[in-house]
Amino acid sequence: MNFQKAKPIVTNSRSNVRPRMYYSLPILRLACLIAFFVGVLAIESGCATNLFSDVFKKQDTRLTKGPFLLGVYPDRAALMWETDTEGPCKLYYGEDGRLDKYVESVAQSIQSGEEAVKKLFFIHKVWLEDLEPGRFYDYHVTGPGFEGNIYRFRTVPVKTDEVRFIVYGDSRTRPSVHSKLVKQMKKQKIDFVVHCGDLVTKGEKYEQWGAQFFEPLKGLAESVPVYIAKGNHEGDTGNYEKLLVSKGRKNSFGFDYGPVRYFCADNVSEGLDDEVQLHLIIADAEASDAKWKFVSYHVPSLNFAGHWSAWGYPDALPGLSKAGVDFVLAGHSHIYERFRPIAPPGGSDGSYVTYITTGGGGVYMHEIVPNVYHAVAMKKHHFCLFNIKGNKLTMDTIGIGGRVIDHIEVIKNAGRLDRKYLRLAIPMKQILDFQQMNLYRQD
Numbered sequence: 001m002n003f004q005k006a007k008p009i010v011t012n013s014r015s016n017v018r019p020r021m022y023y024s025l026p027i028l029r030l031a032c033l034i035a036f037f038v039g040v041l042a043i044e045s046g047c048a049t050n051l052f053s054d055v056f057k058k059q060d061t062r063l064t065k066g067p068f069l070l071g072v073y074p075d076r077a078a079l080m081w082e083t084d085t086e087g088p089c090k091l092y093y094g095e096d097g098r099l100d101k102y103v104e105s106v107a108q109s110i111q112s113g114e115e116a117v118k119k120l121f122f123i124h125k126v127w128l129e130d131l132e133p134g135r136f137y138d139y140h141v142t143g144p145g146f147e148g149n150i151y152r153f154r155t156v157p158v159k160t161d162e163v164r165f166i167v168y169g170d171s172r173t174r175p176s177v178h179s180k181l182v183k184q185m186k187k188q189k190i191d192f193v194v195h196c197g198d199l200v201t202k203g204e205k206y207e208q209w210g211a212q213f214f215e216p217l218k219g220l221a222e223s224v225p226v227y228i229a230k231g232n233h234e235g236d237t238g239n240y241e242k243l244l245v246s247k248g249r250k251n252s253f254g255f256d257y258g259p260v261r262y263f264c265a266d267n268v269s270e271g272l273d274d275e276v277q278l279h280l281i282i283a284d285a286e287a288s289d290a291k292w293k294f295v296s297y298h299v300p301s302l303n304f305a306g307h308w309s310a311w312g313y314p315d316a317l318p319g320l321s322k323a324g325v326d327f328v329l330a331g332h333s334h335i336y337e338r339f340r341p342i343a344p345p346g347g348s349d350g351s352y353v354t355y356i357t358t359g360g361g362g363v364y365m366h367e368i369v370p371n372v373y374h375a376v377a378m379k380k381h382h383f384c385l386f387n388i389k390g391n392k393l394t395m396d397t398i399g400i401g402g403r404v405i406d407h408i409e410v411i412k413n414a415g416r417l418d419r420k421y422l423r424l425a426i427p428m429k430q431i432l433d434f435q436q437m438n439l440y441r442q443d
């Protein structure tokens, strides 16, 4: 057999090109038509959001962070979210499933990534005003080419003597651990969360905020406000403030929920005067007649492991007791450490304050050796769940697998904690002396 005979003859002559074009054009048209219909079908069926929507819907906006509740009060709520285009967004909201009101957002641009691969994102923040106390509101965010999921939150009731909330801190660096803890948090029916700071490894690296903080809190922060006491890892480049401080609010702020007054203070930002911050905290507690007074700030005033922090030494302990504070929860050292209640200084009528270091929200843990001042001390990831009904307070500290690793019950009558709880109290002078001996220690 002669194969040479079957080989097509290729020449550069015009007479050969014309017939080939004539046959290939209809095939090309048919291929384009098929590609177009396949693309349309794929988009309609939702299975080609990346490939074809990128080609055909280039102007669409993506919701890249949030929505995230920055604060909920009896008559208003603050929310934020982030998009990848500047396009205007609206947040529709209303009671009983009706999304009959809306607010428009004005985006603030922010740069993510190094200069060579920088990308712009847009942060949106809004206040929902004129809400009714104790009611459920549904809402969703819309923008060019997208309509977000519908979420629900509840405004703070005016008259209630019950509240349930979670306090934790130091969730930075290991989002897989943070996510596991949030999974346990979602099983609890809570009214709010307080985070004691250190949300990301390096606050100046904008790309870390999504992976380490917003992603793990998905499914919780859309429905429950997360109040934050800023940590040192948030940095001073302004990323924390742009993302997580609602318009008109400062880094240090207080709020009320039923029988609780809670004050979150910034004790880490560059340029802050510790004395001024401590005075702010004390003044807020003194001005409140709430049954239970809570304070959170990042660097602890009492901490006997890790960083051995003694923020506000020696004024914080007597000042907070004089102001009637009941619980102080901080982070910074990566441990769980609950102190025995600290008695007010000799003979004064201040409060017995319980200090807790709750620095186990995800980051690697510090070693801790319990001493006589600790009620409980351990190296375990955890969060603290408070349940308050009038005079009765319970706290369950919950580990990563959902097991309760610490538990307290305290009753308060006529402003005084029950004797059973105070049996373990330690004199303030004793603990101040011990702090003084260890002021420059770090493990």
Ligand SMILES: [Fe+2]
Residues within 6 Å of the ligand: 198, 231, 232, 233, 298, 331, 332, 333
């Ligand atoms: Fe820290």
